[in-house]
Amino acid sequence: MRKKVFIILGIFFLLAVFGVLAFSKKAPGLLRAGIEKALQKNVRIQDIEYHFPSRFILHGFEVKEAAPFEGETCFYVEEIELKVSPMALSKRELIIDELSVENADVVIRQRHGKLFHALSSALARNKNRGAAAGSDAQEESAASVTSVPLTIRQFNLKNSNCRYMDYDAQEGGFVFTLDQINADIQNIMVPFLDEETSYHLRARLLQGRDQRPGEFSLSGWTRFKDKDTDATFSLKNLHLPYFQPYYAKVTPAMIREGELNSNAVIRIASKKFIGNIDFEVVGLLFETYESDNQLFGLKAEELLSFLKDSSGRLKFPISVEWDMADPNVKVKDVIRRSIERSLKSTILGNVGKIVQKVIQKIGESGTDGAKDGVENVVKTIKDFLKY
Numbered sequence: 001m002r003k004k005v006f007i008i009l010g011i012f013f014l015l016a017v018f019g020v021l022a023f024s025k026k027a028p029g030l031l032r033a034g035i036e037k038a039l040q041k042n043v044r045i046q047d048i049e050y051h052f053p054s055r056f057i058l059h060g061f062e063v064k065e066a067a068p069f070e071g072e073t074c075f076y077v078e079e080i081e082l083k084v085s086p087m088a089l090s091k092r093e094l095i096i097d098e099l100s101v102e103n104a105d106v107v108i109r110q111r112h113g114k115l116f117h118a119l120s121s122a123l124a125r126n127k128n129r130g131a132a133a134g135s136d137a138q139e140e141s142a143a144s145v146t147s148v149p150l151t152i153r154q155f156n157l158k159n160s161n162c163r164y165m166d167y168d169a170q171e172g173g174f175v176f177t178l179d180q181i182n183a184d185i186q187n188i189m190v191p192f193l194d195e196e197t198s199y200h201l202r203a204r205l206l207q208g209r210d211q212r213p214g215e216f217s218l219s220g221w222t223r224f225k226d227k228d229t230d231a232t233f234s235l236k237n238l239h240l241p242y243f244q245p246y247y248a249k250v251t252p253a254m255i256r257e258g259e260l261n262s263n264a265v266i267r268i269a270s271k272k273f274i275g276n277i278d279f280e281v282v283g284l285l286f287e288t289y290e291s292d293n294q295l296f297g298l299k300a301e302e303l304l305s306f307l308k309d310s311s312g313r314l315k316f317p318i319s320v321e322w323d324m325a326d327p328n329v330k331v332k333d334v335i336r337r338s339i340e341r342s343l344k345s346t347i348l349g350n351v352g353k354i355v356q357k358v359i360q361k362i363g364e365s366g367t368d369g370a371k372d373g374v375e376n377v378v379k380t381i382k383d384f385l386k387y
Contacts, residue, residue, distance in 0.1 A: 038150035040121035077104035169245035254287035
Protein backbone atom coordinates (compact mmCIF):
# COMPACT_ATOMS: atom_id res chain seq x y z
CA MET A 1 0.00 0.00 0.00
CA ARG A 2 2.78 2.39 0.96
CA LYS A 3 4.61 1.49 -2.22
CA LYS A 4 1.56 2.53 -4.29
CA VAL A 5 1.29 5.81 -2.36
CA PHE A 6 4.95 6.60 -3.04
CA ILE A 7 4.50 5.73 -6.70
CA ILE A 8 1.46 8.01 -6.97
CA LEU A 9 3.30 10.85 -5.16
CA GLY A 10 6.28 10.33 -7.43
CA ILE A 11 4.08 10.55 -10.50
CA PHE A 12 2.48 13.79 -9.20
CA PHE A 13 5.94 15.18 -8.48
CA LEU A 14 7.16 14.37 -12.00
CA LEU A 15 4.01 15.89 -13.48
CA ALA A 16 4.57 19.05 -11.42
CA VAL A 17 8.20 19.23 -12.56
CA PHE A 18 7.24 18.75 -16.20
CA GLY A 19 4.45 21.31 -15.73
CA VAL A 20 6.88 23.86 -14.33
CA LEU A 21 9.34 23.20 -17.15
CA ALA A 22 6.60 23.52 -19.76
CA PHE A 23 5.32 26.75 -18.17
CA SER A 24 8.87 28.08 -17.96
CA LYS A 25 9.19 27.63 -21.72
CA LYS A 26 5.83 29.24 -22.43
CA ALA A 27 6.05 32.07 -19.86
CA PRO A 28 8.43 34.35 -21.82
CA GLY A 29 6.24 34.10 -24.91
CA LEU A 30 3.09 34.74 -22.88
CA LEU A 31 4.69 37.78 -21.27
CA ARG A 32 5.92 39.14 -24.61
CA ALA A 33 2.45 38.76 -26.13
CA GLY A 34 0.83 40.29 -23.04
CA ILE A 35 3.10 43.37 -23.16
CA GLU A 36 2.41 43.97 -26.86
CA LYS A 37 -1.34 43.61 -26.39
CA ALA A 38 -1.30 45.89 -23.34
CA LEU A 39 0.81 48.65 -24.94
CA GLN A 40 -0.62 48.30 -28.45
CA LYS A 41 2.79 49.18 -29.89
CA ASN A 42 5.66 47.37 -31.53
CA VAL A 43 7.77 45.88 -28.71
CA ARG A 44 11.24 44.42 -29.20
CA ILE A 45 12.90 42.26 -26.55
CA GLN A 46 16.33 40.71 -27.18
CA ASP A 47 16.01 38.10 -24.46
CA ILE A 48 13.75 37.10 -21.55
CA GLU A 49 14.97 35.29 -18.45
CA TYR A 50 12.31 33.55 -16.39
CA HIS A 51 12.80 32.64 -12.73
CA PHE A 52 9.97 30.55 -11.37
CA PRO A 53 7.38 31.44 -10.22
CA SER A 54 6.99 35.16 -11.03
CA ARG A 55 10.30 36.92 -11.72
CA PHE A 56 11.32 37.99 -15.22
CA ILE A 57 14.39 39.85 -16.48
CA LEU A 58 14.00 41.45 -19.91
CA HIS A 59 17.14 42.38 -21.87
CA GLY A 60 17.21 44.97 -24.63
CA PHE A 61 13.63 46.17 -24.12
CA GLU A 62 12.45 48.69 -26.71
CA VAL A 63 9.06 50.20 -27.54
CA LYS A 64 8.54 51.67 -31.03
CA GLU A 65 6.05 54.40 -31.86
CA ALA A 66 3.10 54.06 -34.19
CA ALA A 67 1.96 56.81 -36.59
CA PRO A 68 2.67 59.71 -36.91
CA PHE A 69 6.15 58.82 -35.53
CA GLU A 70 6.20 55.35 -37.05
CA GLY A 71 9.23 53.29 -36.01
CA GLU A 72 10.79 55.88 -33.69
CA THR A 73 11.82 54.69 -30.23
CA CYS A 74 9.79 55.98 -27.29
CA PHE A 75 11.27 53.75 -24.57
CA TYR A 76 14.52 51.80 -24.32
CA VAL A 77 16.37 50.14 -21.46
CA GLU A 78 19.08 47.51 -21.35
CA GLU A 79 17.42 45.54 -18.56
CA ILE A 80 14.05 45.42 -16.81
CA GLU A 81 13.22 43.33 -13.79
CA LEU A 82 9.59 42.59 -13.08
CA LYS A 83 7.39 40.35 -11.02
CA VAL A 84 4.24 39.12 -12.69
CA SER A 85 1.36 37.17 -11.21
CA PRO A 86 1.62 33.73 -12.92
CA MET A 87 -2.17 33.52 -13.08
CA ALA A 88 -2.29 36.84 -14.96
CA LEU A 89 -0.32 35.34 -17.84
CA SER A 90 -3.10 32.87 -18.51
CA LYS A 91 -5.87 35.47 -18.31
CA ARG A 92 -6.83 38.27 -20.64
CA GLU A 93 -4.99 40.89 -18.59
CA LEU A 94 -1.44 41.77 -17.63
CA ILE A 95 -0.84 42.38 -13.91
CA ILE A 96 2.68 43.41 -12.92
CA ASP A 97 3.21 43.38 -9.17
CA GLU A 98 6.56 45.17 -9.32
CA LEU A 99 8.50 46.76 -12.16
CA SER A 100 12.06 48.06 -11.68
CA VAL A 101 13.83 50.07 -14.38
CA GLU A 102 17.26 51.70 -14.25
CA ASN A 103 19.10 53.86 -16.83
CA ALA A 104 16.12 54.01 -19.18
CA ASP A 105 15.78 56.38 -22.15
CA VAL A 106 12.24 57.75 -22.43
CA VAL A 107 10.91 59.98 -25.22
CA ILE A 108 7.62 61.87 -25.03
CA ARG A 109 6.40 63.70 -28.12
CA GLN A 110 3.60 66.24 -28.42
CA ARG A 111 1.85 67.04 -31.68
CA HIS A 112 -1.54 68.67 -32.37
CA GLY A 113 -2.30 68.65 -28.66
CA LYS A 114 -1.71 64.89 -28.29
CA LEU A 115 1.03 63.14 -26.34
CA PHE A 116 2.83 60.13 -27.80
CA HIS A 117 4.74 57.84 -25.43
CA ALA A 118 4.99 54.19 -24.37
CA LEU A 119 1.48 54.14 -22.88
CA SER A 120 -0.23 56.52 -25.32
CA SER A 121 -1.93 53.84 -27.46
CA ALA A 122 -3.20 52.08 -24.35
CA LEU A 123 -4.53 55.38 -23.00
CA ALA A 124 -6.17 56.20 -26.32
CA ARG A 125 -7.90 52.83 -26.16
CA ASN A 126 -9.17 53.75 -22.69
CA LYS A 127 -10.45 57.12 -23.96
CA ASN A 128 -12.32 55.49 -26.82
CA ARG A 129 -13.79 52.76 -24.63
CA GLY A 130 -16.92 54.84 -24.01
CA ALA A 131 -17.52 55.13 -27.74
CA ALA A 132 -16.95 51.41 -28.16
CA ALA A 133 -19.57 50.72 -25.51
CA GLY A 134 -22.16 52.29 -27.78
CA SER A 135 -21.05 50.35 -30.87
CA ASP A 136 -22.14 46.90 -31.72
CA ALA A 137 -21.07 44.02 -29.48
CA GLN A 138 -19.22 42.22 -32.29
CA GLU A 139 -16.88 45.20 -32.88
CA GLU A 140 -16.28 45.58 -29.14
CA SER A 141 -15.48 41.87 -28.84
CA ALA A 142 -13.04 42.07 -31.76
CA ALA A 143 -11.27 45.05 -30.16
CA SER A 144 -10.94 43.22 -26.87
CA VAL A 145 -9.14 40.30 -28.54
CA THR A 146 -6.27 42.57 -29.66
CA SER A 147 -5.83 44.40 -26.36
CA VAL A 148 -5.59 43.50 -22.68
CA PRO A 149 -5.95 45.59 -19.51
CA LEU A 150 -2.68 46.61 -17.86
CA THR A 151 -1.99 47.01 -14.14
CA ILE A 152 1.37 47.96 -12.61
CA ARG A 153 1.18 47.87 -8.83
CA GLN A 154 4.66 49.26 -8.11
CA PHE A 155 6.90 51.06 -10.64
CA ASN A 156 10.44 52.06 -9.64
CA LEU A 157 12.40 54.25 -12.06
CA LYS A 158 16.04 54.96 -11.24
CA ASN A 159 18.68 57.23 -12.75
CA SER A 160 16.84 57.54 -16.06
CA ASN A 161 16.29 60.36 -18.54
CA CYS A 162 13.35 61.66 -20.53
CA ARG A 163 13.37 63.85 -23.63
CA TYR A 164 10.23 65.91 -24.21
CA MET A 165 9.80 66.93 -27.85
CA ASP A 166 7.04 69.51 -28.36
CA TYR A 167 6.11 70.01 -32.02
CA ASP A 168 3.29 72.38 -31.04
CA ALA A 169 5.58 74.84 -29.26
CA GLN A 170 8.12 75.22 -32.06
CA GLU A 171 8.56 74.10 -35.65
CA GLY A 172 10.85 71.08 -35.73
CA GLY A 173 10.12 70.40 -32.07
CA PHE A 174 11.19 72.21 -28.91
CA VAL A 175 13.24 69.80 -26.80
CA PHE A 176 14.11 69.74 -23.13
CA THR A 177 15.46 66.87 -21.07
CA LEU A 178 14.91 65.57 -17.57
CA ASP A 179 17.81 63.43 -16.38
CA GLN A 180 18.75 61.63 -13.17
CA ILE A 181 15.07 60.79 -12.81
CA ASN A 182 14.16 58.81 -9.72
CA ALA A 183 10.50 57.96 -9.32
CA ASP A 184 8.22 55.72 -7.30
CA ILE A 185 4.74 55.23 -8.75
CA GLN A 186 1.97 53.00 -7.41
CA ASN A 187 -1.17 51.71 -9.12
CA ILE A 188 -0.87 52.44 -12.84
CA MET A 189 -4.01 51.06 -14.47
CA VAL A 190 -5.27 51.06 -18.05
CA PRO A 191 -8.21 51.24 -18.49
CA PHE A 192 -8.63 53.72 -15.65
CA LEU A 193 -10.30 52.52 -12.47
CA ASP A 194 -11.44 54.26 -9.29
CA GLU A 195 -8.08 53.72 -7.56
CA GLU A 196 -5.65 56.60 -7.05
CA THR A 197 -2.23 56.57 -8.69
CA SER A 198 0.34 57.94 -6.24
CA TYR A 199 3.72 59.25 -7.32
CA HIS A 200 6.93 60.80 -6.09
CA LEU A 201 9.49 62.03 -8.64
CA ARG A 202 12.74 63.98 -8.57
CA ALA A 203 14.88 64.97 -11.55
CA ARG A 204 17.31 67.49 -13.01
CA LEU A 205 16.15 69.75 -15.83
CA LEU A 206 18.72 70.33 -18.58
CA GLN A 207 18.34 73.73 -20.27
CA GLY A 208 21.23 74.43 -22.59
CA ARG A 209 24.97 73.79 -22.49
CA ASP A 210 25.96 76.99 -20.70
CA GLN A 211 23.29 76.85 -17.99
CA ARG A 212 23.34 74.91 -14.76
CA PRO A 213 20.58 72.29 -14.56
CA GLY A 214 17.32 73.12 -12.86
CA GLU A 215 15.71 70.91 -10.26
CA PHE A 216 12.21 69.45 -10.49
CA SER A 217 10.14 67.44 -8.01
CA LEU A 218 6.55 66.21 -8.01
CA SER A 219 4.58 64.36 -5.33
CA GLY A 220 0.94 63.48 -4.81
CA TRP A 221 -1.83 61.39 -6.29
CA THR A 222 -4.20 61.44 -9.24
CA ARG A 223 -7.31 59.39 -9.93
CA PHE A 224 -7.09 59.32 -13.71
CA LYS A 225 -10.65 58.12 -14.21
CA ASP A 226 -12.02 61.54 -13.23
CA LYS A 227 -8.67 63.46 -13.03
CA ASP A 228 -9.10 64.31 -9.34
CA THR A 229 -5.67 65.31 -8.06
CA ASP A 230 -3.86 66.47 -4.95
CA ALA A 231 -0.22 67.22 -5.70
CA THR A 232 2.71 69.53 -5.05
CA PHE A 233 5.60 70.39 -7.32
CA SER A 234 8.67 72.58 -7.19
CA LEU A 235 11.04 74.09 -9.73
CA LYS A 236 14.45 75.57 -8.99
CA ASN A 237 16.83 77.49 -11.25
CA LEU A 238 14.59 77.42 -14.33
CA HIS A 239 16.39 79.48 -17.01
CA LEU A 240 13.53 81.56 -18.45
CA PRO A 241 15.07 82.55 -21.84
CA TYR A 242 15.43 78.87 -22.77
CA PHE A 243 11.69 78.31 -22.30
CA GLN A 244 10.57 81.26 -24.45
CA PRO A 245 8.26 79.05 -26.58
CA TYR A 246 6.17 78.44 -23.44
CA TYR A 247 6.10 81.82 -21.73
CA ALA A 248 5.39 83.38 -25.16
CA LYS A 249 1.93 81.83 -24.94
CA VAL A 250 1.24 84.11 -21.96
CA THR A 251 3.18 87.26 -22.92
CA PRO A 252 4.89 88.51 -26.13
CA ALA A 253 7.63 90.17 -24.03
CA MET A 254 11.15 88.81 -24.53
CA ILE A 255 13.27 87.89 -21.51
CA ARG A 256 17.04 88.31 -21.81
CA GLU A 257 18.00 86.91 -18.40
CA GLY A 258 16.25 85.46 -15.39
CA GLU A 259 15.88 82.34 -13.26
CA LEU A 260 12.60 81.12 -11.83
CA ASN A 261 11.98 79.27 -8.58
CA SER A 262 8.47 78.05 -7.92
CA ASN A 263 6.45 75.97 -5.48
CA ALA A 264 2.86 74.96 -6.13
CA VAL A 265 -0.06 73.09 -4.64
CA ILE A 266 -2.48 71.70 -7.23
CA ARG A 267 -5.93 70.30 -6.54
CA ILE A 268 -8.55 69.05 -8.99
CA ALA A 269 -12.01 67.99 -7.83
CA SER A 270 -15.12 67.55 -9.99
CA LYS A 271 -13.25 69.06 -12.98
CA LYS A 272 -12.44 72.22 -11.00
CA PHE A 273 -8.74 73.10 -11.07
CA ILE A 274 -7.32 75.15 -8.18
CA GLY A 275 -3.64 76.03 -8.11
CA ASN A 276 -1.73 78.10 -5.55
CA ILE A 277 1.69 78.94 -6.95
CA ASP A 278 4.55 81.00 -5.53
CA PHE A 279 7.00 82.59 -7.97
CA GLU A 280 10.46 84.00 -7.30
CA VAL A 281 12.41 85.44 -10.24
CA VAL A 282 16.11 86.26 -9.86
CA GLY A 283 18.15 88.52 -12.18
CA LEU A 284 15.22 89.40 -14.44
CA LEU A 285 16.11 91.47 -17.51
CA PHE A 286 13.88 92.04 -20.54
CA GLU A 287 14.91 92.34 -24.16
CA THR A 288 11.53 93.86 -25.07
CA TYR A 289 8.26 94.50 -23.27
CA GLU A 290 4.73 94.17 -24.57
CA SER A 291 3.23 96.95 -26.70
CA ASP A 292 3.35 100.46 -25.20
CA ASN A 293 6.05 99.31 -22.76
CA GLN A 294 3.60 97.25 -20.75
CA LEU A 295 3.70 93.94 -18.92
CA PHE A 296 0.39 92.20 -18.29
CA GLY A 297 -1.48 95.42 -18.98
CA LEU A 298 0.63 97.47 -16.53
CA LYS A 299 3.49 99.95 -17.02
CA ALA A 300 6.53 97.72 -17.21
CA GLU A 301 9.28 99.85 -15.63
CA GLU A 302 7.12 100.95 -12.70
CA LEU A 303 5.76 97.41 -12.24
CA LEU A 304 9.26 95.96 -11.91
CA SER A 305 10.46 98.76 -9.61
CA PHE A 306 7.45 98.24 -7.33
CA LEU A 307 7.83 94.47 -7.14
CA LYS A 308 11.59 93.92 -6.82
CA ASP A 309 13.03 93.73 -3.33
CA SER A 310 16.35 95.22 -2.20
CA SER A 311 18.27 92.27 -3.66
CA GLY A 312 16.54 92.57 -7.04
CA ARG A 313 14.33 89.52 -6.58
CA LEU A 314 10.76 89.59 -7.78
CA LYS A 315 8.32 87.58 -5.67
CA PHE A 316 4.60 87.12 -6.11
CA PRO A 317 1.98 84.37 -5.66
CA ILE A 318 -0.83 83.55 -8.07
CA SER A 319 -4.07 81.63 -7.58
CA VAL A 320 -5.42 79.84 -10.64
CA GLU A 321 -8.98 78.62 -10.91
CA TRP A 322 -10.12 76.83 -14.04
CA ASP A 323 -13.27 74.98 -15.01
CA MET A 324 -11.77 72.10 -16.96
CA ALA A 325 -15.23 71.05 -18.18
CA ASP A 326 -15.65 74.30 -20.14
CA PRO A 327 -14.22 73.78 -23.64
CA ASN A 328 -14.32 77.52 -24.37
CA VAL A 329 -11.75 78.35 -21.67
CA LYS A 330 -8.13 78.60 -22.79
CA VAL A 331 -5.48 77.78 -20.21
CA LYS A 332 -3.14 80.58 -21.37
CA ASP A 333 -5.93 83.15 -20.83
CA VAL A 334 -6.64 81.79 -17.34
CA ILE A 335 -2.95 82.03 -16.42
CA ARG A 336 -2.55 85.55 -17.80
CA ARG A 337 -5.59 86.87 -15.93
CA SER A 338 -4.36 85.19 -12.74
CA ILE A 339 -0.94 86.86 -13.10
CA GLU A 340 -2.53 90.28 -13.75
CA ARG A 341 -4.65 90.00 -10.61
CA SER A 342 -1.72 88.81 -8.54
CA LEU A 343 0.61 91.62 -9.66
CA LYS A 344 -1.92 94.31 -8.74
CA SER A 345 -2.66 92.64 -5.42
CA THR A 346 1.05 92.31 -4.63
CA ILE A 347 1.67 95.99 -5.38
CA LEU A 348 -1.20 97.04 -3.11
CA GLY A 349 0.29 94.91 -0.36
CA ASN A 350 3.69 96.57 -0.89
CA VAL A 351 2.47 100.20 -0.83
CA GLY A 352 3.89 100.74 2.67
CA LYS A 353 7.31 99.41 1.64
CA ILE A 354 7.33 101.50 -1.53
CA VAL A 355 6.56 104.71 0.36
CA GLN A 356 9.19 103.84 2.97
CA LYS A 357 11.80 103.46 0.22
CA VAL A 358 10.94 106.90 -1.17
CA ILE A 359 11.24 108.54 2.28
CA GLN A 360 14.58 106.80 2.79
CA LYS A 361 15.93 108.02 -0.54
CA ILE A 362 14.79 111.58 0.18
CA GLY A 363 16.41 111.43 3.61
CA GLU A 364 19.68 110.12 2.16
CA SER A 365 19.80 112.90 -0.43
CA GLY A 366 19.31 115.51 2.30
CA THR A 367 16.54 117.34 0.42
CA ASP A 368 13.23 118.65 1.66
CA GLY A 369 9.84 117.80 0.33
CA ALA A 370 9.32 114.35 1.85
CA LYS A 371 5.60 114.98 2.09
CA ASP A 372 5.33 115.99 -1.55
CA GLY A 373 7.48 112.99 -2.53
CA VAL A 374 5.24 110.54 -0.73
CA GLU A 375 2.10 112.13 -2.20
CA ASN A 376 3.60 111.84 -5.68
CA VAL A 377 4.41 108.16 -5.12
CA VAL A 378 0.91 107.41 -3.85
CA LYS A 379 -0.57 109.23 -6.86
CA THR A 380 1.75 107.29 -9.17
CA ILE A 381 0.62 103.97 -7.68
CA LYS A 382 -3.05 104.92 -8.01
CA ASP A 383 -2.57 105.98 -11.64
CA PHE A 384 -0.51 102.83 -12.28
CA LEU A 385 -3.20 100.47 -11.00
CA LYS A 386 -5.81 102.23 -13.15
CA TYR A 387 -3.60 101.83 -16.21
